[in-house]
Amino acid sequence: MNFDFSEDQKLLKEQVSRFLQDKCSLDIARSILESDEQYSKEVWKGLVELGLTGTTIPEEYGGLGLGALELCVIAEELGRFAAPVPFSSSVYLATEAIKLYGTSEQKELWLPKLASGEIIATFALSESASEPSEKNINTTIIGNKLNGKKLPVPDGSYADICVVVVRDKGSNTISLALVEMNSKGITKNELKTLDPSRNHAELIFKDSPAEIMETGSESWLCVEKCLDTAAILIAFEQIGGAEASLNMAKEYALDRYAFGRQIGSYQAIKHKLADMYVKIELAKSNCYYGAMMLNDDGGDFKIAAAASRVAATDAFNFAAQENIQTHGGIGFTWEANTQFFYRRSQVLGLALGGLTTWKNKLVNQLEEKNIA
Amino acid sequence: MDFNDTKDEAEFRSKVKAWLKENAPKSGKSGGRYDPLDVQDEAIKEARNWQSKKAEAGYAAITWPKEFGGLEGTPIQSVIYSQEESNYNVPGGFFEIGLGMCIPTMMAWATPEQNERYVKPALNGEEVWCQLFSEPSAGSDVAGIRTKAEKEGDNWIINGQKVWTSGAHFSDFGIIVVRTDPNVPKHKGLSFFFLDMKSEGIDVKPIRQISGGENFNEVFFNDVRVPDSQRLGEVGEGWKVALTTLMNERLAIGVPKSADYSALTKLAKEITLNDKSAISNDLVRSKIAEWYVQAEGLKYTKMRTLTALSKGETPGPESSIGKIVSAPKMQDLASFAMDLQGASGIISDPEISLLHSIFQNQWLSAAGYRIAGGTDEILRNIVAERVLGLPQDVRVDKAVAFNELPTGR
Numbered sequence A: 001m002n003f004d005f006s007e008d009q010k011l012l013k014e015q016v017s018r019f020l021q022d023k024c025s026l027d028i029a030r031s032i033l034e035s036d037e038q039y040s041k042e043v044w045k046g047l048v049e050l051g052l053t054g055t056t057i058p059e060e061y062g063g064l065g066l067g068a069l070e071l072c073v074i075a076e077e078l079g080r081f082a083a084p085v086p087f088s089s090s091v092y093l094a095t096e097a098i099k100l101y102g103t104s105e106q107k108e109l110w111l112p113k114l115a116s117g118e119i120i121a122t123f124a125l126s127e128s129a130s131e132p133s134e135k136n137i138n139t140t141i142i143g144n145k146l147n148g149k150k151l152p153v154p155d156g157s158y159a160d161i162c163v164v165v166v167r168d169k170g171s172n173t174i175s176l177a178l179v180e181m182n183s184k185g186i187t188k189n190e191l192k193t194l195d196p197s198r199n200h201a202e203l204i205f206k207d208s209p210a211e212i213m214e215t216g217s218e219s220w221l222c223v224e225k226c227l228d229t230a231a232i233l234i235a236f237e238q239i240g241g242a243e244a245s246l247n248m249a250k251e252y253a254l255d256r257y258a259f260g261r262q263i264g265s266y267q268a269i270k271h272k273l274a275d276m277y278v279k280i281e282l283a284k285s286n287c288y289y290g291a292m293m294l295n296d297d298g299g300d301f302k303i304a305a306a307a308s309r310v311a312a313t314d315a316f317n318f319a320a321q322e323n324i325q326t327h328g329g330i331g332f333t334w335e336a337n338t339q340f341f342y343r344r345s346q347v348l349g350l351a352l353g354g355l356t357t358w359k360n361k362l363v364n365q366l367e368e369k370n371i372a
Numbered sequence B: 001m002d003f004n005d006t007k008d009e010a011e012f013r014s015k016v017k018a019w020l021k022e023n024a025p026k027s028g029k030s031g032g033r034y035d036p037l038d039v040q041d042e043a044i045k046e047a048r049n050w051q052s053k054k055a056e057a058g059y060a061a062i063t064w065p066k067e068f069g070g071l072e073g074t075p076i077q078s079v080i081y082s083q084e085e086s087n088y089n090v091p092g093g094f095f096e097i098g099l100g101m102c103i104p105t106m107m108a109w110a111t112p113e114q115n116e117r118y119v120k121p122a123l124n125g126e127e128v129w130c131q132l133f134s135e136p137s138a139g140s141d142v143a144g145i146r147t148k149a150e151k152e153g154d155n156w157i158i159n160g161q162k163v164w165t166s167g168a169h170f171s172d173f174g175i176i177v178v179r180t181d182p183n184v185p186k187h188k189g190l191s192f193f194f195l196d197m198k199s200e201g202i203d204v205k206p207i208r209q210i211s212g213g214e215n216f217n218e219v220f221f222n223d224v225r226v227p228d229s230q231r232l233g234e235v236g237e238g239w240k241v242a243l244t245t246l247m248n249e250r251l252a253i254g255v256p257k258s259a260d261y262s263a264l265t266k267l268a269k270e271i272t273l274n275d276k277s278a279i280s281n282d283l284v285r286s287k288i289a290e291w292y293v294q295a296e297g298l299k300y301t302k303m304r305t306l307t308a309l310s311k312g313e314t315p316g317p318e319s320s321i322g323k324i325v326s327a328p329k330m331q332d333l334a335s336f337a338m339d340l341q342g343a344s345g346i347i348s349d350p351e352i353s354l355l356h357s358i359f360q361n362q363w364l365s366a367a368g369y370r371i372a373g374g375t376d377e378i379l380r381n382i383v384a385e386r387v388l389g390l391p392q393d394v395r396v397d398k399a400v401a402f403n404e405l406p407t408g409r
Helices: A007-023 A026-034 A041-049 A068-080 A087-101 A104-116 A220-255 A267-296 A301-332 A338-351 A355-368 B007-023 B043-057 B075-085 B096-109 B112-124 B238-252 B261-270 B282-310 B317-340 B342-346 B354-369 B376-387
Strands: A121-124 A140-142 A145-154 A161-168 A173-180 A186-190 A200-209 B129-132 B148-152 B155-163 B173-179 B190-196 B202-206 B217-227
Touching: A007 A041, A007 A068, A026 A338, A068 A087, A068 A220, A068 A267, A087 A104, A087 A121, A087 A161, A087 A173, A087 A220, A121 A145, A145 A161, A173 A200, A173 A220, A220 A267, A220 A301, A220 A338, A267 A301, A267 B282, A267 B317, A267 B376, A301 A338, A301 A355, A301 B282, A355 B282, B007 B043, B007 B075, B043 B112, B075 B282, B096 B112, B096 B129, B096 B173, B096 B190, B096 B238, B148 B173, B155 B173, B155 B190, B173 B238, B190 B217, B190 B238, B261 B282, B261 B317, B261 B354, B282 B317, B317 B342, B317 B354, B317 B376, B342 B354
Parallel strands: A121 A161, A140 A161, B129 B173
Antiparallel strands: A140 A145, A145 A200, A161 A173, A186 A200, B148 B155, B155 B217, B173 B190, B202 B217
16 A cells, blocks of 8 residues: 655655745735736746756656656646646646647647746636537637637736637637747737736737647547646645644644633633634645645546545635634735735636536546446 | 555565465454444454454554563554455454553553553454543533542542443443542542453443444443542542543544445436436536535545655654534535435435435434544644644633632533
8 A cells, every 4th residue: 555655756856845835925926916017027947947847748848757746746746836837738738638638840849848847838728707618619620720819818918828718610629738928929928817926828820820739639538638648747846834723723823812821721712723724735735636646547536636626626615714704804805915815716626627528527536437 | 755665664565465365354243344333242253253363463563562462563554454454354342442542541651560461362352342432511512521439448439420431331341531530620539540340339331322323322330439549640640641542542533435426426327407417507517516616625634644654754644624514515516416316315214215224324424433433623723733833712611710710500
């Protein structure tokens, strides 16, 4: 029985944690939230220098050639510090998509640049408030011309390249296309969102030049593969964020006195924090299995991805909101640091589709595999 | 990451497999491992036979020292044995409290001669033990007990009442905590004994539960004489001894396998809502997903615990969440499954009710599991205090003599 991360992976986790502790306090998230900066260039540069953007990129393309488990421990720490960087879009989504579906030319061209941090990439799926599906993707590619609208696209205002979910007009199947964001015919409108420490944009493509990727006949399955992969990685960020929220609530419950004693001695507070802890542990255990399935390309990959996402979204949403509740009035102020996790919990929880979508996906999978 | 055995574990597992294949009963009258809150008396003989076979092979107490009949094995070996045994229809449920709580307390506090006398018969299943702690006025606040013992020569005379005593009606011996000094604060006036359940003056009365089963008892003590030599620990230090027992309690009390997301799915496929199969209803699907994620979360939390054991480490605090999640889940899931059946949901006749009324039965017994072995609320306090390090609640009873505490009714 060895259902745990290895010593090397734990060391990597510590190393990332130390770096973030040093360079990415919540003051950094605040500075991005309060300014026009789109992300923390200093933190990003540090992550690049540690080689983390190339974690799972094979060595032949200049990456570290490590596996998904290493990416999971990194994700957990980025979540813990609410790091205002484009890691989830560039690494979990775009890099993994290019690794999976890029043509050999695309891999040769872009993976080394992603590993070295020369470029930032993103992934564009959502087009409206309706749940994205094989039927309603309206962004089209004909030949190498891209047309349509995507929103919200994470880091869309400044990413250098974008993997776009498109309808291939020729075959009428869903596919992925790679577009360079400085191409003509692309309009980028920065969006006002709940979490200004993470940039989001509306992208409008008008006859923009794009290259189709190698998704073969997979059609919508290729989108699901990308989303399931990212779901597990983002779930680890959510766990990091949830643990940070619980920790913040705990510290406050120990410091704050009311009616002559620490508020953490009241059962109303103790039980709330115990509930946070329980949800986090349940999520963590689901995520460990998700990590294992992602790493091994295991038979339960899709189910484990959905279960990780449902559990981690629930845990982070709950921990972030109850952290504010534990703080009382001060937790609702602009100056309090509770807001970063409250905002981030929704950004991460909705990024790949909400709980409704993922619970349904999960039960579809259970039915398909005849488990339930 | 993997779920594989190490080489040593694999070796042990194959030994256990071979032994079980040779020795485990092919079919049991009891219908497998039954609900410990609903024990049938006639099953005990069958259970004794099996227990003595296990003890002979050393599998009854794998982690115990050899002098007490154990194998001096590791916790993970103990887990491996249980995993393999669960593939068979073996009787059980009578010895868990004795071997899980009472005998470990004896081993820590009794004299070598006493352990020589009592440990092996308990291990073999010849003698059954029970634990006499809770009282009508002392449940979660177990140190608030009122059953008293007064010294008379070399004996103690016990008077009072215990309650929720599992298995008292078929037990040979019991461990008991009593008040020997009401003039000092409550934790300081307790003493701890073991006693013969057939002693004169002990009266055991079964308590009928909501579920109709009778496993718990009230036990009345009327001038019961216990020799001072059967005291464990010093006079007035019974709480210290009781803590040894209580530390083992959460290891011993679990929740049985219950109807889960898959049973709910089966039900949803058999009935309609809004003229469509209930399985296509989004609310039903959302609930199935939630309970699936909880069940998986518990399953893999266990794997994390086993991993720590396998590496010879102490499991992390995550192992404490099991009953907090599983007991309310039992109740909520059953309640939802009955809700889906509308008016028919009240029918508990297994001949008529869908899925042989498993949800109705589960709903009744779940109410007990949220209380037994630590209520939901006490378990949350434990997580908050021991895992998260939050302070204890203010204790108004700490510095007050027990007989001056307000008692209500």
